[in-house]
Amino acid sequence: MKWFLIFPLLIVLLIGCSKVATPSAGLEPSPNLPTRLSISTPQAQTLTVFAAASLTEAFGEIGTIFQDANPTIEARFNFAGSQTLQAQIESGAPTDLFASANKANMDALVIAGFVDGEAPRLLLTNSLIVVVPLSNPAQVDSIQDLAHPGLKMVLADETVPAGRYARQVLDKASRDPAYGRDFASMALDNVVSNETDIKQVVSKVQLGEADAGIVYISDSIAAPDLKTIPIPQDINVSAPYFIAPVIDSTNLDLANKFIDYVLSADGQAILQKWGFSPVR
């Protein structure tokens, strides 16, 4: 009978815990926050940057150059999906600035009071491109070929920004007589999988399981073993990325210095090298 005694205790525990529940309980922050352990000298300043996963390569390079120019500064990066980063910042992760691949995630932080409403600045824009395996089994040579019956195409799911953009491209093409009104519906009929993130689309095409996929240009630069077919500008999208310091930053000067650098001609040139469109 003694195990009955556990229940009142469990209830006490439950009540105790429900009091500290945060409003954003639905979003679980992932544990891959940068550690606060520092091996640097005490006078070195640390800049913590939360940036969208697609910026991994470009910001890695910018970080190295930024540190070389400012030897007393140590830049740390946490790369993840913008929605994950937003959840982490909302649950109090210590960070100095946030680079989002999506306006919605930045706006949510402005509304929640983590970012000043005037602060977000346009960082770059990203466009889409069609990727096919090097062997090109379905002989895709043009955007029109995406509507060929029997082609196996993978896109990011509609819930993922890249997936929404890919559908916008197909819709825009349908309004162009060069593609035909049925283009979008025929191409969407060829979709064999809606992947949960854009890197999965890249992998499926790399493995040759899919005949074609639509990804960000920056993804195709990071995966040079794929054949690419450019999407004309008139049917392409330009996905804006935003960058802003976080209000609680203890290194606001440093954060602004970093932002100034990525928006400078040098910073934008590096972004361009990794497939992004500069904003200046």
Place this chain on the structure above:
Amino acid sequence: MKSSKVINVKRFLDFESLWIFILPSLVLLGLFVLPLIALILRSANPHAVEDAFSEQALQALTLSLVTSLITVVIAAAFGTPLAYILSRLKSTHKTWLEALLDLPIVLPPSVAGLALLLAFGRNGLLGSQLELAGIHLPFTSAAVIVAQTFVAAPLFVRSARVGFSHVDREVVEAARVEGANQWQLFTEIMVPLAGRALASGAMITWMRALGEFGATILFAGNLQGVTQTMPMAIYLGFESNLGVAMVLSVMLIIISILVLAATKRLENHTY
């Protein structure tokens, strides 16, 4: 009856020292129970019924139930003979074979999915042979079943193996003396006596298959009504429709707890 009560009173008097055991237990129990309660509390809203009957939820539920039940049938059909052979092998021979069969249980599902793609994908090891036979597995419901079988069937084999090896040797010897052949021994002695182990193995396999996510998303992809199982719809729900995700989660929890409880009852009566 009386004596057991006396013991209980004695234990109760010893309650203080039990705290050493109760407190850590409560911490762990809290960790298990709190997230479930949070999920149920959040999903209990006016939209829950509407979400439960949404097309996406119903398609995911149907696909999950159909594929996981087929997985159980495959696991039983092919796993029972395998477990039977394993139970009759000398222990020196089977260590590596058993380790191999347990591997999918501990392997990260992402590794399983990648391995399946490299074996049965279009450019995989058997890809060209399958292509010749007109079979294209990735992105089909069949791929969902293959992925589920890969990760879940070893649980059936393990349970069946233990069940078979617990059958009394003397019963087997007696049957042989009576002139039972291999098939009769299997169907009339081994399967009935290991029945509970087989049944609980099937249920555990079913639950594992129902919850399969990592291998499926890599090998089968995600297409509503074709390869989008419940765990997949739940994962995508984080981004779009949290209501559907929560309702499906609660359904999955309810099915799982019922089946697991039934399995525990079976297991407690087995030996």
